[in-house]
Amino acid sequence: MGTHQARRGDTRQRIQDVALELFLERGYEKTSLREIAEKLDVTKAALYYHFKTKEDIVIGLFQEFGRPLDELIAWGRTQPSDLDTRLELLRRYSAALQTASPLFRFAHENQPTLRELSIGQSFRERITALTELVTDAGGPLEDRARGMSALFTVHFGAFAAMEWMTGDDTPDDKRRAFLQVAEELLTAAHHPSAGTE
Amino acid sequence: MGTHQARRGDTRQRIQDVALELFLERGYEKTSLREIAEKLDVTKAALYYHFKTKEDIVIGLFQEFGRPLDELIAWGRTQPSDLDTRLELLRRYSAALQTASPLFRFAHENQPTLRELSIGQSFRERITALTELVTDAGGPLEDRARGMSALFTVHFGAFAAMEWMTGDDTPDDKRRAFLQVAEELLTAAHHPSAGTE
Amino acid sequence: MGTHQARRGDTRQRIQDVALELFLERGYEKTSLREIAEKLDVTKAALYYHFKTKEDIVIGLFQEFGRPLDELIAWGRTQPSDLDTRLELLRRYSAALQTASPLFRFAHENQPTLRELSIGQSFRERITALTELVTDAGGPLEDRARGMSALFTVHFGAFAAMEWMTGDDTPDDKRRAFLQVAEELLTAAHHPSAGTE
Amino acid sequence: MGTHQARRGDTRQRIQDVALELFLERGYEKTSLREIAEKLDVTKAALYYHFKTKEDIVIGLFQEFGRPLDELIAWGRTQPSDLDTRLELLRRYSAALQTASPLFRFAHENQPTLRELSIGQSFRERITALTELVTDAGGPLEDRARGMSALFTVHFGAFAAMEWMTGDDTPDDKRRAFLQVAEELLTAAHHPSAGTE
DNA sequence: AATGAATGAGGGTTCATTCAT
DNA sequence: CATGAATGAACCCTCATTCAT
Numbered sequence: 001m002g003t004h005q006a007r008r009g010d011t012r013q014r015i016q017d018v019a020l021e022l023f024l025e026r027g028y029e030k031t032s033l034r035e036i037a038e039k040l041d042v043t044k045a046a047l048y049y050h051f052k053t054k055e056d057i058v059i060g061l062f063q064e065f066g067r068p069l070d071e072l073i074a075w076g077r078t079q080p081s082d083l084d085t086r087l088e089l090l091r092r093y094s095a096a097l098q099t100a101s102p103l104f105r106f107a108h109e110n111q112p113t114l115r116e117l118s119i120g121q122s123f124r125e126r127i128t129a130l131t132e133l134v135t136d137a138g139g140p141l142e143d144r145a146r147g148m149s150a151l152f153t154v155h156f157g158a159f160a161a162m163e164w165m166t167g168d169d170t171p172d173d174k175r176r177a178f179l180q181v182a183e184e185l186l187t188a189a190h191h192p193s194a195g196t197e
Numbered sequence: 198m199g200t201h202q203a204r205r206g207d208t209r210q211r212i213q214d215v216a217l218e219l220f221l222e223r224g225y226e227k228t229s230l231r232e233i234a235e236k237l238d239v240t241k242a243a244l245y246y247h248f249k250t251k252e253d254i255v256i257g258l259f260q261e262f263g264r265p266l267d268e269l270i271a272w273g274r275t276q277p278s279d280l281d282t283r284l285e286l287l288r289r290y291s292a293a294l295q296t297a298s299p300l301f302r303f304a305h306e307n308q309p310t311l312r313e314l315s316i317g318q319s320f321r322e323r324i325t326a327l328t329e330l331v332t333d334a335g336g337p338l339e340d341r342a343r344g345m346s347a348l349f350t351v352h353f354g355a356f357a358a359m360e361w362m363t364g365d366d367t368p369d370d371k372r373r374a375f376l377q378v379a380e381e382l383l384t385a386a387h388h389p390s391a392g393t394e
Numbered sequence: 395m396g397t398h399q400a401r402r403g404d405t406r407q408r409i410q411d412v413a414l415e416l417f418l419e420r421g422y423e424k425t426s427l428r429e430i431a432e433k434l435d436v437t438k439a440a441l442y443y444h445f446k447t448k449e450d451i452v453i454g455l456f457q458e459f460g461r462p463l464d465e466l467i468a469w470g471r472t473q474p475s476d477l478d479t480r481l482e483l484l485r486r487y488s489a490a491l492q493t494a495s496p497l498f499r500f501a502h503e504n505q506p507t508l509r510e511l512s513i514g515q516s517f518r519e520r521i522t523a524l525t526e527l528v529t530d531a532g533g534p535l536e537d538r539a540r541g542m543s544a545l546f547t548v549h550f551g552a553f554a555a556m557e558w559m560t561g562d563d564t565p566d567d568k569r570r571a572f573l574q575v576a577e578e579l580l581t582a583a584h585h586p587s588a589g590t591e
Numbered sequence: 592m593g594t595h596q597a598r599r600g601d602t603r604q605r606i607q608d609v610a611l612e613l614f615l616e617r618g619y620e621k622t623s624l625r626e627i628a629e630k631l632d633v634t635k636a637a638l639y640y641h642f643k644t645k646e647d648i649v650i651g652l653f654q655e656f657g658r659p660l661d662e663l664i665a666w667g668r669t670q671p672s673d674l675d676t677r678l679e680l681l682r683r684y685s686a687a688l689q690t691a692s693p694l695f696r697f698a699h700e701n702q703p704t705l706r707e708l709s710i711g712q713s714f715r716e717r718i719t720a721l722t723e724l725v726t727d728a729g730g731p732l733e734d735r736a737r738g739m740s741a742l743f744t745v746h747f748g749a750f751a752a753m754e755w756m757t758g759d760d761t762p763d764d765k766r767r768a769f770l771q772v773a774e775e776l777l778t779a780a781h782h783p784s785a786g787t788e
Numbered sequence: 789a790a791t792g793a794a795t796g797a798g799g800g801t802t803c804a805t806t807c808a809t
Numbered sequence: 810c811a812t813g814a815a816t817g818a819a820c821c822c823t824c825a826t827t828c829a830t
Contacts, residue, residue, distance in 0.1 A: 007345065009814095011815095013815080022307075025309070026309055026313070027308075027309025027310055028309075029226035029227060029310075030226060030309065031225065032798075032799065032800085033799085033800065033801090034798085034799085034800095039308075041370075042815075042816090043815070043816050043817070044800085044801085045801090045802085045803090045815070045816060045817075045818095046814075046815055047815060048801070048802075049813085049815065050814090051801080053801080054800065054801090103348075108305075108308075109306075109307075109308040109309050110224075110306075110307050110309065111224075111305075111306040112220075112221075112223055112224025112225075112227065112307065113223070113224055113227070114227075116223070116227075117391065126352050128361055129363065131362070133359050137364075140375050140827095141364070141366050141370060141371070141374045142377060142378065144362065144364070144374075145350075145354065145371070145374040145375050145377075145378045146378050148354070148361070148362060148375075148381075148823095149346065149349070149350040149354070149375065149378050149379075152346070152349045152350060152353050152357075153342075153346040153349060153350075157342065157345070157346070160349075164324065164325055164328050165328070165341065165345060167334075167338070167341070169216075169338050171332070173338060174338070174342070177338045177339050177341075177342040178342050178345075178346065180339060180342075181339065181342045181343050181346050181382070182346075184385070185346075185378070186380070188381070189829075194790090208789080208790095228827065229823075229824065229825085230824080230826090231823085231824080231825095239790075239791090240790070240791050240792080241791095241808095241825085241826085242790065242791055242792080242793095242826095242827085242828090243789075243791075243813090244789050244824075245790095245825095245827080246789060246790060247789090250825080250826080251824095251825065399713075405810080405811095409638065417703075418703075419703070420703055420707070421620065421701075421702075421703025421704055422703075423618065423620035423621060423704075424703065424704070424707075426621060426802075426803065426804080427803080427804065427805090428802085428803080428804095434733075436810095436811075437811065437812050437813080438804085438805085438812095438813090439805090439806085439807090439811065439813080439814095440805095440810075440811050440812075442805075442806080442811095443810060443811065444810095447804080447805080448803095448804065448805090467711060491824055502699075502702075503701075503702040503703050504612075504618075504700075505618075505699075505700040506615075506616070506617055506618025506619075506621065506700050506701065507618055507620075507621070510617070510621070525756070531758070535758070535760050535765070535768045536768050536772065537757070538756065538758070538768075538773060539744075539765070539768040539769050539772045540772050541749065541770075542727065542747075542748070542756060542769075543740065543743070543744040543748070543772050543773075543776075545741040546740070546743045546744060546747050547736075547743060547744075548742050549634065549734065551739070551740070552745070554743075558718065558719055558722050558739070559739060561728075561732070561735070563732050567732060568732070568736070571732045571733050571735075571736040572736050572739075572740065573735075574733060575736045575737050575740050575776070578779070579740075579772070579776070582775070591690065600792095600793095602793080602794095623819075623820065623821085624820085624821065624822085625819085625820085625821095633794075633795090634794070634795050634796070634814090635795095635822085636794070636795060636796075636797095636823085636824090637793075637794055639821090639822070639823075640792085640793060640794065641793090644821080645821065645822090695829085709803075779824080
């Protein structure tokens with residue numbers, strides 16, 4: 001029950017938690033392994049026992065949190081490419097963001113780093129896959145814009161909005177509100193009169 | 198006479214150009230002054246003749262490119278807070294992004310850095326100001342979400358979309374499409390029946 | 395039962411074998427215990443069960459392989475200091491190198507390390523002892539040079555030559571050739587007319 | 592006339608001097624840049640102003656000291672492949688070693704390191720070139736052994752001998768003695784009766 | 789308007805070694 | 810007989826910055 005040495009075996013997990021926390025606060029590049037180690041009250045070398053490199057910590061994070069997104073895409077690909085599927089995709093994406101949003105915010109705020117970090121490639125591919133599922137590649141430009149906009153809305157509604165939106169609604173209220181706006185966008189994209197209005 | 202030394206006096210400008218280019222490519226933190234200097238074929242020390250610090254280069258960039266945004270906000274504050282004003286704000290914002298989009302992309306992709314860089318504060322404030330002009334602080338949550346979504350749509354439509362949207366429409370076509378979607382969103386937010394649907 | 399764990403008790407030997415192999419390939423300093431352990435498919439800590447320190451592995455190697463040299467010197471000291479003894483020393487040394495040459499190559503290629511490694515001292519002493527047995531401390535400079543040269547010839551003929559000598563003679567052919575050259579050198583050193591030429 | 596800052600512009604040279612000195616004393620791997628810097632009373636970073644990497648220091652050393660050897664080889668290749676040429680090659684090699692011997696000793700005592708250091712390759716090639724010039728690729732094995740032995744004799748006579756040879760002859764006396772022994776070896780290799788004796 | 793030389797702080801990484809289990 | 814987890818010291822290297830010239 002002491003402060004020291006109390007945990008055991010969960011060090012790997014703790015490293016990832018603290019790392020993500022600091023990466024979000026100060027960015028990947030500016031977060032040094034020294035900082036992570038100090039916050040955990042271990043040595044830098046201890047980190048290297050659990051992760052081969054700094055980049056490896058990020059890879060670990062994405063493996064853990066990125067799975068729901070993979071499943072979502074896999075599911076989407078088994079479904080017919082119609083409005084109902086897309087609405088459901090949005091809903092599930094919104095739900096997934098509830099827990100994974102820290103990682104996604106990290107991904108967004110550290111793009112130049114991820115671009116060079118191998119893992120970044122696969123993350124971008126997943127985003128691309130999602131947009132393809134939600135938009136109709138052959139449809140009119142406006143409709144595709146609506147699809148992407150719906151995605152932006154759910155996506156950024158999950159974290160960017162948290163900082164910029166005033167009022168005292170709960171995070172979950174906000175999330176649902178953005179989800180509804182996104183659904184309207186997608187529905188409009190499928191409405192025959194959408195492009196003409 | 199000679200390709201070298203041909204320019205004069207515009208070194209400051211050239212530094213900023215190259216810096217922004219590299220910041221976009223590799224991120225602010227990973228771009229070293231050495232790289233910038235080498236690409237310009239001058240010494241690191243030369244950079245210090247023109248800019249007091251690395252951060253100063255960023256400040257210079259924001260002063261140059263950030264002005265249109267300041268003017269936009271200033272204009273918005275003189276106008277009545279109604280739908281027409283907001284639509285016009287969107288249009289002007291979209292237009293401003295046409296030239297300033299590299300800087301905005303830089304701002305977005307280097308948020309953790311900017312957060313600590315003093316200049317970042319003022320940039321965030323400007324974004325906050327914009328959202329306040331475009332949404333009605335006292336209105337229903339869905340409407341505020343629509344306002345923010347409209348802003349996201351114009352904003353990310355300007356660069357994120359460029360990478361993720363397939364098809365061979367021109368960038369300007371895309372921009373206009375996103376603008377139109379954003380206008381629809383704002384209009385819906387002002388429609389009496391919007392919240393009930 | 396199974397390929398693993400098949401050996402038992404010979405772990406110490408296997409460590410030494412793999413260590414010498416790696417020391418020869420990459421040098422003592424650049425060979426880490428991690429590498430040795432990985433190649434053996436055990437943990438670093440396991441090495442410490444068999445050897446107290448990294449240096450201890452080297453000591454072990456020299457004890458194993460260095461004995462023939464000790465015996466050679468001991469034998470030499472019991473013999474009269476004449477040409478026949480010296481020729482026989484050369485022959486025995488050449489023979490000893492046949493099996494011990496890896497260790498000798500290691501010793502030669504890692505001299506700065508050995509110099510600081512306690513065991514190195516004793517190795518150098520042995521070489522010095524050999525030269526004293528083969529040369530006549532009070533004789534003319536040229537003769538002493540011939541003695542050392544004979545030693546070089548046998549010594550480096552055993553490994554350096556392997557890499558630099560073209561042709562398809564067997565290693566043993568080469569060894570014998572160098573031995574013969576060395577014998578000529580020693581014999582010349584004992585010839586009355588040697589110094590006068 | 593102060594102790595500090597007294598020199599200027601010769602820092603690069605001083606780094607190389609001190610580096611070689613330490614490399615000889617403690618070996619390349621065990622010599623840290625910190626040690627070199629401290630001995631020079633500058634910062635580690637200063638070293639990096641003059642040399643891109645630790646390996647670069649070695650490269651610099653070889654470029655400086657390795658040139659005489661290159662010239663020797665180049666000269667040898669313009670000459671007829673007979674005894675006189677070979678004797679002259681030995682003499683010139685022996686002379687070259689007078690000044691370059693520290694570098695050659697370094698090369699010899701740090702072979703595993705050099706093998707991985709790119710520069711090492713070219714050094715080995717030079718040694719190979721020399722042996723080819725001094726021996727007759729098509730001749731009998733014994734004669735080739737005599738050629739290599741002659742080279743060993745001159746080569747190791749230049750530094751290894753210094754440590755192992757007792758007596759109070761000057762280094763130059765020793766060098767000349769070894770040179771003479773080497774000359775005898777080469778001459779014997781060209782004697783018709785050499786192999787039969 | 790710019791350079792050459794240097795610095796101090798810190799980066800990520802690797803190493804030999806230890807010890808409770 | 811061996812492992813898992815960790816440490817402390819050191820490593821090479823890079824960075825933003827300075828300053829005399």
